[in-house]
Amino acid sequence: MMRKNLRLKVQILFTILTNGYAYGFLNGKIYQGTLKYACVPGLNCYSCPGAIGSCPIGALQAVLNQRNLQIPFGVLGFLFVFGSILGRFVCGWLCPFGLVQDVLHRIQLFRKRKRLPYHSVLKYGKYATLIFLVCIGSLFLFGGFAKVPAFCKYLCPSGTLFGALPLLSGNQLLRSQAGGLFFWKLGILLALLILSVKIYRPFCQYLCPLGAIYGWFNRFSLVRIHWEEERCISCHACEGACPVGLSLKEISRSPECIRCGRCVRACSVECLHFGNRKPVLEKEKK
Amino acid sequence: MGFLKICKQKAWLLGTALGIVFLGLGAAGGQLEIVWKKAVMICLECIGIG
Known part of the structure; x- marks a missing residue:
């Protein structure tokens, strides 16, 4: 986090x-x-x-x-x-x-x-x-x-x-x-x-x-925000947190995304994250 | 994993390599010297009096 x-x-x-x-x-x-x-x-x-x-x-x-x-x-x-x-x-x-x-x-x-x-x-x-x-x-x-x-x-x-x-x-x-x-x-x-x-x-x-x-x-840079669709619960908290008002599918790919990471912080199920590696969830640790 | 997906994932590497080549070309053509000469003088246009 x-x-x-x-x-x-x-x-x-x-x-x-x-x-x-x-x-x-x-x-x-x-x-x-x-x-x-x-x-x-x-x-x-x-x-x-x-x-x-x-x-x-x-x-x-x-x-x-x-x-x-x-x-x-x-x-x-x-x-x-x-x-x-x-x-x-x-x-x-x-x-x-x-x-x-x-x-x-x-x-x-x-x-x-x-x-x-x-x-x-x-x-x-x-x-x-x-x-x-x-x-x-x-x-x-x-x-x-x-x-x-x-x-x-x-x-x-x-x-x-x-x-x-x-x-x-x-x-x-x-x-x-x-x-x-x-x-x-x-x-x-x-x-x-x-x-x-x-x-x-x-x-x-x-x-x-x-x-x-x-x-x-933005569409191919190394540092980007990855979205794991299978984990997403569609709560749209990330969209609410995005300071430039991007939709979930636009986050990271859009030329408007400045990678501020507010969507990453807002995501309760950690389906958005910087980098390629999937972060380990708390429940997965147990 | 498809070839296209791998290419897309590694496009940043190609971009970086291209950037390094461009940097080399620019340095060889004396462009970094031009940048330095501009940057070490007070830019009158930048501060609104030029």
């Missing part, structure tokens, strides 16, 4: 681990070491003063922004490795911006909702973000003579929260340059944070391009 708050502990630990460059926070500078050759699995802005790895979406855009068109094999490599092994487990357990939304959703302020109205249409927003902002935007959108990372520039709330706010608070020169674009991004961040109190992870469900990529791997 999965322990309560285990996921929260892992999320906090991983966020500290991937943003552990304390010197950067103290001096308003960023880490410039060799670890930044590698991407971290989650959406973690590389301009965060504490970041010790690169953001996969930022890295993808950096390669697409090059003058000579090239297939971004290096970044795709990281995405294939993380995706094939973990799928959207990354979103549920390892993403710092996911952690922020999870914590905000615990605030008992509004009546909670799992989804926005028109969810069946809006859920495709993350694919639109991936195609139009991350790919097409990075290839064809110019700022002066250079291509721009359109997702980072116009949307990414993780960059504003983990990059802009700590850097601008510790660096007078940068603060003096903040203008309309910064306040546009700040508005997006605030809107998403407020929405997170009511809706479960609105950014992950509707806008995150990384979630769109990892969602594709």
Whole structure:
């Protein structure tokens, strides 16, 4: 049985681990070491003063922004490795911006909702973000003579929260340059944070391009939730517990499943579990 | 167990292997260098002033 708050502990630990460059926070500078050759699995802005790895979406855009068109094999490599092994487990357990939304959703302020109205249409927003902002935007959108990372520039709330706010608070020169674009991004961040109190992870469900990529791997990734139909008593407790409102047959296979494991905890007969091995039931032990 | 079911169960292995090959290709093509150069400078677009 999965322990309560285990996921929260892992999320906090991983966020500290991937943003552990304390010197950067103290001096308003960023880490410039060799670890930044590698991407971290989650959406973690590389301009965060504490970041010790690169953001996969930022890295993808950096390669697409090059003058000579090239297939971004290096970044795709990281995405294939993380995706094939973990799928959207990354979103549920390892993403710092996911952690922020999870914590905000615990605030008992509004009546909670799992989804926005028109969810069946809006859920495709993350694919639109991936195609139009991350790919097409990075290839064809110019700022002066250079291509721009359109997702980072116009949307990414993780960059504003983990990059802009700590850097601008510790660096007078940068603060003096903040203008309309910064306040546009700040508005997006605030809107998403407020929405997170009511809706479960609105950014992950509707806008995150990384979630769109990892969602594709969900159907065959190593880490997944298995359902043993023969044990199931159809109590639907798992469906009630699922924070993104998936049905029993969608759990784990759906690109929306973030492997949070709430369904595993909710199942009284242990017919849902991580991994391949069947867990031994209490009555089977006796 | 059917062949297709085994393939489906082990697809993650194929994906991981493909990822490692892609990583090698990217590293050989200097793409990790591009990523590093972008990541060690403050990204002005990311923080909303670029």
